[in-house]
Amino acid sequence: MANHFQVNLSGLVEVLSRNLYSGPKVFIRELLQNGFDAITARQKLDPTCPAEVCFATDGVRRLVVTDSGIGLTLQQTKDLLASIGSTSKRDELGMARAEFIGQFGIGLLSCFMVTQTIVVYSQSATSPAAEVVCWRGSGDGTWEVQTLAPSEIPADFVGPGTMIVLKSRGEEPLFARKTIENLIVEYGAHLPVSITVKDAETTSSLGAQAFPWELSKLEQDKWCSANFGFHPFDRIPLDFPESGTRGMAFILPEGAHPGQTLKHHVYVHNMLVSKTVTNLVPEWAYFVRVIVDSQHLKPTASRESLFDDELLENLREQIGSGVRAWLAKLAAEDFELFVKFMRTHMVGMKALAVHDAQTRQLVVETIPFETTLGFRTLNEIMSLEQGIIYSRTTDDFRSIAAVAEAQDLLIVNGGYAFDEQLFAQVKLDNPALNVREVKVSEILASLQALDFMEEINYLTFLEHASQALESQKVDVVIRSFQPASMPMLYLPQPGGAGKEIENKAAKQADGAFAGLLENMSGSVTAVARDQVVFNAQSTVVNQLANLADTSTIELAVRGFYVQALLSGHHPLTPEVKHWSTQVFSELINRSINSFK
Numbered sequence: 340m341a342n343h344f345q346v347n348l349s350g351l352v353e354v355l356s357r358n359l360y361s362g363p364k365v366f367i368r369e370l371l372q373n374g375f376d377a378i379t380a381r382q383k384l385d386p387t388c389p390a391e392v393c394f395a396t397d398g399v400r401r402l403v404v405t406d407s408g409i410g411l412t413l414q415q416t417k418d419l420l421a422s423i424g425s426t427s428k429r430d431e432l433g434m435a436r437a438e439f440i441g442q443f444g445i446g447l448l449s450c451f452m453v454t455q456t457i458v459v460y461s462q463s464a465t466s467p468a469a470e471v472v473c474w475r476g477s478g479d480g481t482w483e484v485q486t487l488a489p490s491e492i493p494a495d496f497v498g499p500g501t502m503i504v505l506k507s508r509g510e511e512p513l514f515a516r517k518t519i520e521n522l523i524v525e526y527g528a529h530l531p532v533s534i535t536v537k538d539a540e541t542t543s544s545l546g547a548q549a550f551p552w553e554l555s556k557l558e559q560d561k562w563c564s565a566n567f568g569f570h571p572f573d574r575i576p577l578d579f580p581e582s583g584t585r586g587m588a589f590i591l592p593e594g595a596h597p598g599q600t601l602k603h604h605v606y607v608h609n610m611l612v613s614k615t616v617t618n619l620v621p622e623w624a625y626f627v628r629v630i631v632d633s634q635h636l637k638p639t640a641s642r643e644s645l646f647d648d649e650l651l652e653n654l655r656e657q658i659g660s661g662v663r664a665w666l667a668k669l670a671a672e673d674f675e676l677f678v679k680f681m682r683t684h685m686v687g688m689k690a691l692a693v694h695d696a697q698t699r700q701l702v703v704e705t706i707p708f709e710t711t712l713g714f715r716t717l718n719e720i721m722s723l724e725q726g727i728i729y730s731r732t733t734d735d736f737r738s739i740a741a742v743a744e745a746q747d748l749l750i751v752n753g754g755y756a757f758d759e760q761l762f763a764q765v766k767l768d769n770p771a772l773n774v775r776e777v778k779v780s781e782i783l784a785s786l787q788a789l790d791f792m793e794e795i796n797y798l799t800f801l802e803h804a805s806q807a808l809e810s811q812k813v814d815v816v817i818r819s820f821q822p823a824s825m826p827m828l829y830l831p832q833p834g835g836a837g838k839e840i841e842n843k844a845a846k847q848a849d850g851a852f853a854g855l856l857e858n859m860s861g862s863v864t865a866v867a868r869d870q871v872v873f874n875a876q877s878t879v880v881n882q883l884a885n886l887a888d889t890s891t892i893e894l895a896v897r898g899f900y901v902q903a904l905l906s907g908h909h910p911l912t913p914e915v916k917h918w919s920t921q922v923f924s925e926l927i928n929r930s931i932n933s934f935k
């Protein structure tokens with residue numbers, strides 16, 4: 340013969356309080372939710388029925404919660420209250436019924452975290468002649484139920500509906516009026532019923548507060564400041580009837596970055612689930628904070644978090660589409676504001692643009708990139724025949740910027756976060772576009788070479804300079820370039836990232852295009868070593884070239900070299916570090932001696 344499990348109720352309550360719920364305070368939420376669900380059930384029979392939940396407390400030991408809901412018959416109290424896991428909020432197939440908040444049949448048990456007995460008086464609204472029943476459950480796992488004679492019905496019971504009486508053994512801090520009020524505001528401020536909390540002196544009315552999307556724009560901004568702590572750049576109303584979700588996304592005015600985890604507020608059936616949901620919006624939409632109320636999202640049994648299921652995934656996508664649609668609309672209707680937004684959230688937008696073609700288009704059209712010829716959008720840069728030629732780090736960019744500008748070369752500073760990945764994607768979008776890291780050889784090629792007779796004048800100097808830098812394995816050359824104030828240009832070999840992008844693009848491209856890329860990458864002759872380029876237009880270089888004193892040439896050449904490495908933030912070897920101190924102390928010595 341099959342046996343029934345025996346339930347150790349106090350053990351179960353211990354599990355609930357320690358492992359399921361974040362703490363005993365949730366019993367207020369469970370009582371509120373049951374009252375609200377009962378009213379929802381009664382409204383199906385009588386849409387005009389009163390919709391009230393009342394918490395009456397003596398502040399320390401006794402809490403009475405009444406509702407004007409559907410109530411319970413004698414049989415229902417036996418079936419539903421006395422059996423753990425029984426609920427009236429599921430359909431015949433055991434599926435949660437969409438209109439109710441509860442679904443697991445365990446919520447009432449949470450009251451045992453603050454009381455030894457739960458007494459429920461209830462009268463069903465299903466029949467005018469329904470009797471008042473009284474169910475008494477104890478934390479030791481026993482219960483009893485009876486129908487009450489009129490004389491036994493408590494004076495403060497008004498049917499139809501339910502009255503639940505909790506009495507704690509000692510003083511219960513959670514029965515304090517202010518605490519109850521705060522918890523109700525936290526969980527149930529947006530429940531569309533009248534909620535009162537009263538003690539001997541005070542009665543306060545709570546509940547039925549509007550959600551932000553039901554407020555005026557001014558009030559929405561105030562709500563955002565009060566709840567999210569910022570004045571929004573803009574707000575996006577969210578309305579997804581298919582998933583029964585309404586909400587609002589508030590755009591952060593500044594300071595957001597993709598690595599940051601923003602917390603969103605989620606309500607299900609107007610009741611708070613959590614204010615710390617982090618997986619509600621797609622990662623890329625790191626610049627919005629969202630509040631939603633959904634009819635269909637599924638809270639876990641604790642009701643303090645959500646199942647990360649298909650429903651949530653769909654909602655995440657819908658919110659993503661909402662944010663995208665807002666961006667597109669802003670771009671079309673208020674371009675100035677759109678550009679302001681893009682600039683405020685530049686890094687994140689670039690991150691997003693790497694994965695998302697639509698955003699990429701927006702970024703390409705609107706975000707200004709630093710180039711050697713001033714700020715330009717990628718669209719402007721792409722319209723030039725040369726395509727996107729970039730330096731991989733800001734240091735590299737700085738070291739060539741003045742020279743490139745003087746030679747009218749447009750090099751993009753690709754040293755900021757996500758730039759390189761973005762360029763690689765743009766390349767994949769536009770296979771014919773030239774996108775690559777700037778090559779040392781082309782900077783060199785842009786600098787005017789000297790004619791043979793001129794170059795002869797510098798040969799001895801170049802020889803001495805090569806010797807001074809011999810240990811550095813660099814090529815020492817002379818060119819004539821602007822600005823004349825720059826005696827030497829140091830052109831380090833790039834780390835090969837541009838090459839990587841080209842290779843990656845070539846791999847992903849089809850055969851014909853891959854061939855084209857290969858040809859392109861081979862179109863500029865490779866320069867194997869770092870280049871040290873002296874400037875024939877520089878006065879100091881010319882003075883050095885005419886100097887017979889080789890030790891001064893060595894000193895000056897090493898000095899320029901150290902300076903070039905330092906300004907480009909390149910690492911210094913111990914030998915170069917030694918030069919840096921040696922050069923400067925020697926120069927100081929010499930100038931002191933010249934005054935003697």
Ligand SMILES: Nc1ncnc2c1ncn2[C@@H]1O[C@H](COP(=O)(O)OP(=O)(O)OP(=O)(O)O)[C@@H](O)[C@H]1O
Pocket residue numbers: 369372373374377406408409410411419420425426427428440441442443444445446447448501
């Ligand atoms: N105030 C009430 N009025 C009418 N019925 C109630 C009331 N409180 C509880 N019930 C009945 O008791 C059942 C069990 O309630 P309980 O709070 O334990 O679980 P639930 O609300 O069904 O689900 P959950 O565990 O998700 O809260 C409910 O399904 C409901 O039928």
